[in-house]
Amino acid sequence: MISQFISGVSAKFNPFVRAQRMPxxxxxxxxxxxxxxxxxxxSQLPRDSAEKGxxxxxxxxxxxxxxxxxxxxxxxxxxEVDRHSRMLARKENLTSG
Incomplete structure (x- = not known):
């Protein structure tokens, strides 16, 4: 994963729900x-939370x-993240090169 162009990540999930494993x-x-x-x-949601991750x-x-x-x-x-990061890397190479 290309992470040098990521400025922030916000994750909210319930660790007890298998469907919310992705974050x-x-x-x-x-x-x-x-x-x-x-x-x-x-932010981790409580076990009995109905809120979506x-x-x-x-x-x-x-x-x-x-x-x-x-x-x-x-x-x-x-x-999706890598696609956008590669696009930003190309822009950076074109402007600096």
Missing amino acids: RLFLSMLPPDSRTSMKISV SLSVTFKDGMEMSFNPEKVKIKEVMA
């Missing part, structure tokens, strides 16, 4: 030093992607 997997794929380069916000990723260009963990799989999220 936990996404957070585990972030590099260990990501706390210094991006704003990470995590969510994952929101903000990029350095201001674009924000929101995902519903019960409908989207981790591979789809990774593909």
Whole structure:
């Protein structure tokens, strides 16, 4: 996963619900030093909560992607995040080169 263009991640999930596993997997794929380069916000819902989980990723260009963990799989999220990160990398290469 290309994480150098991510400026913020916000995750809300219930750790006891299998369908809300995607935000936990996404957070585990972030590099260990990501706390210094991006704003990470995590909230765990209680066991009996009826509230839905969510994952929101903000990029350095201001674009924000929101995902519903019960409908989207981790591979789809990774593909979307990598696609936008590659686009930002191309823009950076064209402007600096």
